[in-house]
Amino acid sequence: MKVLLGIGGSEDSVRALEQTVERARAADDDLTVAIVENPNADATPDEIEDRVRGVLTDADLDAEVRHVAGDPGSRLVDIAEEEGFDQITLGGGETSPMGKIKIGSIAEFVLLNSHVTVKLVR
Amino acid sequence: MSRDRIYPDEPSGPFPEPPLSFEDRDGREIEIVPLDPAGDDREALVEMYLQFDPADRAQGIPPGQERRIRDWLDTILDDDCLNVVAWHGDEVAGHATLVPDEGAYELAIFVLQRYQEAGIGTQLMRALLGYGASHGVEKVWLTVERWNRAAVGLYKKIGFETSDAESFELEMTIRLR
Numbered sequence: 001m002k003v004l005l006g007i008g009g010s011e012d013s014v015r016a017l018e019q020t021v022e023r024a025r026a027a028d029d030d031l032t033v034a035i036v037e038n039p040n041a042d043a044t045p046d047e048i049e050d051r052v053r054g055v056l057t058d059a060d061l062d063a064e065v066r067h068v069a070g071d072p073g074s075r076l077v078d079i080a081e082e083e084g085f086d087q088i089t090l091g092g093g094e095t096s097p098m099g100k101i102k103i104g105s106i107a108e109f110v111l112l113n114s115h116v117t118v119k120l121v122r
Numbered sequence: 123m124s125r126d127r128i129y130p131d132e133p134s135g136p137f138p139e140p141p142l143s144f145e146d147r148d149g150r151e152i153e154i155v156p157l158d159p160a161g162d163d164r165e166a167l168v169e170m171y172l173q174f175d176p177a178d179r180a181q182g183i184p185p186g187q188e189r190r191i192r193d194w195l196d197t198i199l200d201d202d203c204l205n206v207v208a209w210h211g212d213e214v215a216g217h218a219t220l221v222p223d224e225g226a227y228e229l230a231i232f233v234l235q236r237y238q239e240a241g242i243g244t245q246l247m248r249a250l251l252g253y254g255a256s257h258g259v260e261k262v263w264l265t266v267e268r269w270n271r272a273a274v275g276l277y278k279k280i281g282f283e284t285s286d287a288e289s290f291e292l293e294m295t296i297r298l299r
Contacts, residue, residue: 097223098230099194100181100265108290 002030004085004116006068006076008038008106009048012091016121017052020089021059031063034079036072038106073109080116092120127226127285129261129295134281137252137298140206146240150210154249157205157217167195167207170214175235180267181291184232197221198230204257206250208233208242216242218250226261227254247280255298262298265291 005020007013017033024031033056035048043051045067052065068075080088088110093103103111103120111118143153157163171184171191179186185194198219199205204227208216216233229250233243254262264282266273268291277294286293 095182096228096265097221098219098228099183099185099197100228100230102181102265103290105289 001027001086002084003032003087003089004076004080004083005031005033005089006036006072006106006110007033007048007052007091008036008072008104009041009043010038010091010094010104012094012104012121013038013041014051014091016089016091017055019121021055021061021063024063025059025061031061032085033063033065034068034076035065036068036076036106037070038072038104040104072106073113076106076110077114077116080114085116087117087119088114089119089121092122127261127263127293127295129226129263129285129297130281130283131297133297133299135251135255135298137248137255139252139256140249142245142249144241144245146237146242148240150215150237150240152215152237152242152245153209154206154246155209156253157199157207159199159201159205163207163214164195164199166212166214167199167217168192170217170234171195171232173234174232178232178235180230180270181265183230204250204254204259206246206253208237208246210237216246218246220250220254220259220262223263226263227259229262229264243276244279247276251280251296251298260297260299261295263293263295265293268292 007017033052035045090107093101141155146152174184202222204220206218215237218231220227282294282296285295
């Protein structure tokens with residue numbers, strides 16, 4: 001399966017990266033990692049790339065890593081639809097101090113607008 | 123993921139301080155008291171959440187399964203949180219909590235299904251805010267699923283104002299002082 005993982009540096013997106021890489025290894029998925037600009041995340045795109053490459057190396061998985069400029073949600077949907085991806089994978093939300101799950105704004109946009117299957121990782 | 127929340131300029135209240143008791147609309151005697159973390163309150167709360175209808179979950183809480191319920195209660199019954207419980211005899215009918223969050227508090231309230239629509243939620247909210255105000259709480263926020271009209275109506279009646287309507291959930295805030 002051709003999988004597009006969007007990662008912006010939030011904690012849940014890093015968790016999604018780790019699980020998606022593990023899953024890609026097990027299922028022999030064709031994984032592309034898209035580093036997006038998440039205004040709510042502290043990490044820079046280069047720091048995120050280092051993190052991504054580290055996880056890929058540890059897992060001994062070959063995957064394309066690219067930087068995506070512009071509005072993250074709409075760019076991910078565009079890429080997935082234009083390039084024939086089977087699935088977009090994203091972090092499934094952060095939790096509040098209370099423990100309430102809050103879906104990020106990128107995931108909200110992708111869920112509502114993507115014609116490609118979307119997977120949120122918890 | 124922190125950003126500046128907007129709070130009303132004017133404080134709401136005053137709200138009554140617990141303990142307090144009242145008769146609900148179904149004639150049940152309800153007593154609202156601050157949670158005693160040392161006593162049997164925790165087990166009674168676990169019991170309420172085990173009975174809680176999953177259809178009334180909001181954004182993943184309360185969780186299902188006893189282990190997850192206990193983990194979650196460990197978080198929100200911590201010493202720096204403020205909790206009040208609505209008792210009907212020795213059974214918990216409802217529970218409301220304030221959890222500290224960067225100078226403000228996040229609020230959540232749960233009323234067991236067979237005690238809903240009897241006025242307990244309103245009293246529980248007011249008692250929690252009274253308890254908070256007496257402990258120096260100034261700013262409180264919450265999120266609520268926008269289709270949950272009953273809850274949104276209750277929060278508005280208490281004095282909460284919508285501070286963010288951009289996401290799936292509405293964010294509402296109130297100022298106590």
